[in-house]
Amino acid sequence: MSVNNLKKIPVFDFKVGDLEKKYIQDCLDKSFIGQGFYVKELEKKFSKYVSCKHGITTTSGTTALHLACATLGLNNDDEVLVSSSTNMACAFSVDYCGSIPIPIDIEKETWQMDVNLIEKNITPRTKAIMVVHLFGHPVDMDPVIEIAKKHKLFIIEDCAEAHGVEYKGKKVGSIGDIGTFSFFANKTITCGEGGMVVTNSDELAEKARSLKNLSYGKVDKFMHEDIGFNYRLPNISAAMGLGQFENIEKIIKEKERIYSRYIKNLKGVKGVNIPIVKNWATKYIMWVFNLYLDSKYPLSRDELVKKLSESNIDTRNAFVPINKQDVLIKKYNKFKAESCPNANYIMDNGFYLPSGNTITNEEIDIVSNKIIEFSEK
Numbered sequence: 001m002s003v004n005n006l007k008k009i010p011v012f013d014f015k016v017g018d019l020e021k022k023y024i025q026d027c028l029d030k031s032f033i034g035q036g037f038y039v040k041e042l043e044k045k046f047s048k049y050v051s052c053k054h055g056i057t058t059t060s061g062t063t064a065l066h067l068a069c070a071t072l073g074l075n076n077d078d079e080v081l082v083s084s085s086t087n088m089a090c091a092f093s094v095d096y097c098g099s100i101p102i103p104i105d106i107e108k109e110t111w112q113m114d115v116n117l118i119e120k121n122i123t124p125r126t127k128a129i130m131v132v133h134l135f136g137h138p139v140d141m142d143p144v145i146e147i148a149k150k151h152k153l154f155i156i157e158d159c160a161e162a163h164g165v166e167y168k169g170k171k172v173g174s175i176g177d178i179g180t181f182s183f184f185a186n187k188t189i190t191c192g193e194g195g196m197v198v199t200n201s202d203e204l205a206e207k208a209r210s211l212k213n214l215s216y217g218k219v220d221k222f223m224h225e226d227i228g229f230n231y232r233l234p235n236i237s238a239a240m241g242l243g244q245f246e247n248i249e250k251i252i253k254e255k256e257r258i259y260s261r262y263i264k265n266l267k268g269v270k271g272v273n274i275p276i277v278k279n280w281a282t283k284y285i286m287w288v289f290n291l292y293l294d295s296k297y298p299l300s301r302d303e304l305v306k307k308l309s310e311s312n313i314d315t316r317n318a319f320v321p322i323n324k325q326d327v328l329i330k331k332y333n334k335f336k337a338e339s340c341p342n343a344n345y346i347m348d349n350g351f352y353l354p355s356g357n358t359i360t361n362e363e364i365d366i367v368s369n370k371i372i373e374f375s376e377k
């Protein structure tokens with residue numbers, strides 16, 4: 001590709017590989033379009049990869065989160081402590097069970113849940129801690145485990161952005177009671193849409209499997225055992241996911257290439273901050289390249305994003321955190337917009353750069369050079 005500022009550099013891009021095409025064609029040739037071989041294979045292989053005994057595919061990361069919450073029996077007015085800066089699927093999945101998400105502020109340097117704030121937010125209604133391993137960096141899990149044990153709380157790990165990531169040598173998703181993944185189009189591996197619940201508990205796995213499939217009766221199929229859901233991932237989507245999974249090491253290598261190139265280009269640029277990778281992150285896998293600006297940068301985040309957009313460079317702003325969502329503030333009256341200052345700071349100053357696996361080194365340099373150029377004005 002020629003170095004050409006006029007060609008749009010998308011924030012995310014994706015190419016379907018030959019293996020995915022082969023597996024999808026196989027589903028079509030055999031007319032296995034509902035449940036089937038690829039669903040089972042994806043569950044078996046991916047759960048093993050994340051060191052879990054069980055994997056239960058779902059239709060999305062959101063339905064995986066809801067299934068996890070329902071499997072743990074979260075109920076009316078239970079409270080769940082959730083990383084504030086995250087996709088709202090985390091808060092909504094708690095709400096779907098009639099429970100209340102309580103936002104916990106993040107650390108500015110890592111964007112991960114500040115585990116020092118957990119204990120002071122525990123009330124007699126608290127039932128679980130939902131950690132989010134955001135942007136491919138793990139949360140500091142040892143203190144979370146200690147607090148959960150002390151207060152008898154469940155741990156849900158949202159690993160939607162953290163496939164293969166490790167905390168002190170342990171795969172995320174296998175550390176808490178139950179973990180969830182997203183296989184949405186922009187995730188490390190994708191089914192187009194899809195997700196998975198993982199766990200090492202036989203009991204939780206059985207319950208999740210049943211709830212996901214309308215809780216059909218074991219003796220009389222149409223005498224249902226519970227109020228279940230249909231979160232079944234179709235075989236064709238699983239075929240796509242399996243093709244992706246079998247190439248996960250190659251995909252991760254591409255992510256490492258993108259991360260190290262941006263680091264090389266942008267480290268030390270005045271006012272540009274790249275979140276720190278902590279030493280407990282024994283395997284950090286960048287999901288997308290995120291950064292935040294401080295007052296030393298001559299432009300605000302919004303001004304820079306606008307200028308990049310005018311240069312045909314697409315970006316995404318950081319999440320609007322749970323504590324800032326009017327719909328949640330009004331519904332529960334449990335927290336205030338200002339209650340998570342770091343998450344609010346990142347909301348205003350953070351964003352991510354084009355990071356799809358098809359991005360070339362030349363394109364990374366174009367993006368980086370623009371950020372450097374504007375920093376010098």
Ligand SMILES: Cc1ncc(COP(=O)(O)O)c(C=O)c1O
Pocket residue numbers: 060061062063086087089090132134158160161182183184194195
């Ligand atoms: C941290 C996090 N959790 C949950 C989700 C929801 O996943 P999905 O879009 O597959 O429903 C996302 C999605 O993008 C996410 O980034």
